[in-house]
Amino acid sequence: MKTFYLSMLTILWLTGCVGYVHQMIREDGVQFTAGELVHDRGENNRLVLEMSNRRYEAHGFAVERQNNVEALRKRYYSTNPKHWDQVFSGLNTEHVVYSFETVAKSTDGHEISCSLIWKSGAKPAGVCTDQEGTAFPVSFDQH
Numbered sequence: 001m002k003t004f005y006l007s008m009l010t011i012l013w014l015t016g017c018v019g020y021v022h023q024m025i026r027e028d029g030v031q032f033t034a035g036e037l038v039h040d041r042g043e044n045n046r047l048v049l050e051m052s053n054r055r056y057e058a059h060g061f062a063v064e065r066q067n068n069v070e071a072l073r074k075r076y077y078s079t080n081p082k083h084w085d086q087v088f089s090g091l092n093t094e095h096v097v098y099s100f101e102t103v104a105k106s107t108d109g110h111e112i113s114c115s116l117i118w119k120s121g122a123k124p125a126g127v128c129t130d131q132e133g134t135a136f137p138v139s140f141d142q143h
Contacts, residue, residue, distance in 0.1 A: 022140035056104035096120040
């Protein structure tokens with residue numbers, strides 16, 4: 001029995017450490033050639049963006065998880081109580097929005113500010129702006 005519980009704890013621990021990994025979607029006209037977004041690891045959150053001549057990285061940024069509970073309560077509490085119970089308990093995440101802002105740096109000292117937002121289960125997307133003020137759209141696949 002002890003082995004069973006240790007096996008279960010090991011599985012939960014391993015799956016809890018995986019986090020979400022998104023690969024950049026390469027689009028025509030976008031300066032970035034590759035990229036990766038890893039989140040839900042706290043200090044190990046990572047954003048990597050690659051251009052033909054430069055690689056930017058950001059580590060340890062916070063990903064905000066927002067859910068406008070008050071607005072959802074007004075909308076569902078009396079009209080669809082079962083849905084409200086699922087939202088309030090956390091079983092229904094379709095209304096959750098994730099976002100972050102960070103500054104990614106290259107080894108040669110260049111910086112790029114990035115702001116991304118996405119709904120639960122959707123593709124992270126946003127914009128990164130370099131030091132000269134040029135904005136670059138970025139988007140990643142779903143996990």
